[in-house]
Amino acid sequence: MKHTPETVVLVNCGCNEIQTIARGVRAEHIYSMVMPYTVSVERVLEENPQAVIFCADEPAADRIARFDSVNVPKLISCDAAEIVQFCKEKANCTGSWRMEKFIDEAVEDIRKQVGSETVVLGLSGGVDSSVVAALIHRAIGDQLTCVFVNHGLLRKNEPEMVQEVFQRNFKMNLVYVDASERFLTKLEGVDEPEKKRKIIGKEFIDVFAETAKKINAPFLGQGTIYPDILESIPLDGNPASVIKSHHNVGGLPEDLHFKLVEPVERLFKNEVREVGRLLGLPSEMLDRHPFPGPSLGVRHVGAIKRDTLAMLREADAIVTEELLRSGWYAKTWQTFAIFVPVKTVGMKDGKRTYDHVVAIRSINSVDAVTAEVVQLPWELLFKMADRIVREVDGVNRVVYDITQKPPGTIEWE
Numbered sequence: 523m524k525h526t527p528e529t530v531v532l533v534n535c536g537c538n539e540i541q542t543i544a545r546g547v548r549a550e551h552i553y554s555m556v557m558p559y560t561v562s563v564e565r566v567l568e569e570n571p572q573a574v575i576f577c578a579d580e581p582a583a584d585r586i587a588r589f590d591s592v593n594v595p596k597l598i599s600c601d602a603a604e605i606v607q608f609c610k611e612k613a614n615c616t617g618s619w620r621m622e623k624f625i626d627e628a629v630e631d632i633r634k635q636v637g638s639e640t641v642v643l644g645l646s647g648g649v650d651s652s653v654v655a656a657l658i659h660r661a662i663g664d665q666l667t668c669v670f671v672n673h674g675l676l677r678k679n680e681p682e683m684v685q686e687v688f689q690r691n692f693k694m695n696l697v698y699v700d701a702s703e704r705f706l707t708k709l710e711g712v713d714e715p716e717k718k719r720k721i722i723g724k725e726f727i728d729v730f731a732e733t734a735k736k737i738n739a740p741f742l743g744q745g746t747i748y749p750d751i752l753e754s755i756p757l758d759g760n761p762a763s764v765i766k767s768h769h770n771v772g773g774l775p776e777d778l779h780f781k782l783v784e785p786v787e788r789l790f791k792n793e794v795r796e797v798g799r800l801l802g803l804p805s806e807m808l809d810r811h812p813f814p815g816p817s818l819g820v821r822h823v824g825a826i827k828r829d830t831l832a833m834l835r836e837a838d839a840i841v842t843e844e845l846l847r848s849g850w851y852a853k854t855w856q857t858f859a860i861f862v863p864v865k866t867v868g869m870k871d872g873k874r875t876y877d878h879v880v881a882i883r884s885i886n887s888v889d890a891v892t893a894e895v896v897q898l899p900w901e902l903l904f905k906m907a908d909r910i911v912r913e914v915d916g917v918n919r920v921v922y923d924i925t926q927k928p929p930g931t932i933e934w935e
């Protein structure tokens with residue numbers, strides 16, 4: 523990334539839209555970096571910027587006076603359109619930043635960093651870790667070993683898809699750990715949401731750490747992305763933290779002593795997806811809805827049992843299948859099924875049933891902080907409900923969650 527010719531530094535002087543602005547500049551193929559106003563002048567100069575933009579409507583004079591000695595075009599603005607235009611017209615940026623080039627440079631950087639040593643990476647099947655795996659693999663091939671932990675709470679066909687893509691297509695070293703029984707046993711009888719999350723998180727770290735110890739690699743590949751870093755930099759915090767205050771290793775035992783390889787730490791999510799596409803990852807993997815770390819564990823209300831978890835997995839697969847078929851998948855942020863541990867009376871094939879409830883939730887959001895309920899067409903909802911009650915044994919009723927966030931959260935637990 524240091525080779526990038528045209529860098530625009532955005533000095534955040536208290537602008538709420540800073541990430542949107544940074545993404546907007548990048549959309550013009552101009553590489554932008556965000557730094558808090560407390561950053562040192564030397565740090566800004568290190569990037570050899572083509573322009574410096576102070577993002578605020580009216581920044582306090584002392585927040586910008588220090589930068590007088592930086593001899594490049596400067597602007598005070600919080601207006602995305604004005605900034606897009608300024609970079610091109612006043613700062614003469616040509617817009618030469620391309621993902622193809624990013625990949626070449628990242629590959630070179632990874633090779634330099636890792637040398638002849640080895641890297642271990644925890645693959646979740648999500649976008650970030652998948653793209654990082656493909657990128658590191660492009661750089662160092664068999665020196666990378668990926669670990670995929672099946673905690674028993676994955677969606678239908680998820681373990682198969684991850685193995686298909688990485689083991690069979692990319693021919694990566696992939697250690698597949700089926701720890702389902704271990705997780706499900708630990709979760710038996712636990713119905714409190716926070717306890718469930720803690721158990722899943724702790725077991726995950728334990729299983730990954732046990733496996734990583736055996737692999738004994740000095741480097742850990744991580745799917746840290748730019749928003750993770752930006753959100754961890756305090757606006758008026760210690761300038762030293764500007765470079766790198768963030769890391770995702772949280773929770774891994776200290777004796778593992780990993781050195782980190784984080785090749786997409788300066789990319790936004792849409793850029794990570796583009797890198798993934800260029801590296802040949804399938805859209806099925808790159809364009810998936812966000813999925814919570816604790817997986818189906820937080821979509822199965824109450825204590826998880828193997829048979830009711832299987833009901834949820836089937837119902838969720840039906841919801842996704844119908845959503846894709848109808849063209850609504852790409853129009854929603856998240857749409858999924860929830861298992862509700864309530865039994866109600868119904869009828870099937872002329873006989874009385876006394877079975878469980880599945881809820882469907884569909885929301886749109888920009889940042890997951892607030893969310894609006896999506897008004898899915900009734901025909902689509904009827905189709906989902908009809909298939910769920912016919913095809914999923916143990917479920918005889920489907921309801922639609924029409925709660926906005928707030929007051930509801932997106933997930934039920």
Ligand code: XMP
Pocket residue numbers: 719812813814815816856890891927930931932933934935
């Ligand atoms: P809530 O339920 O808090 O969810 O409205 C907001 C967004 O975060 C996702 N989510 C999680 N993601 N680990 C994650 O990686 C978690 O524990 C977790 N809990 C919720 C959720 O799917 C939604 O997109």
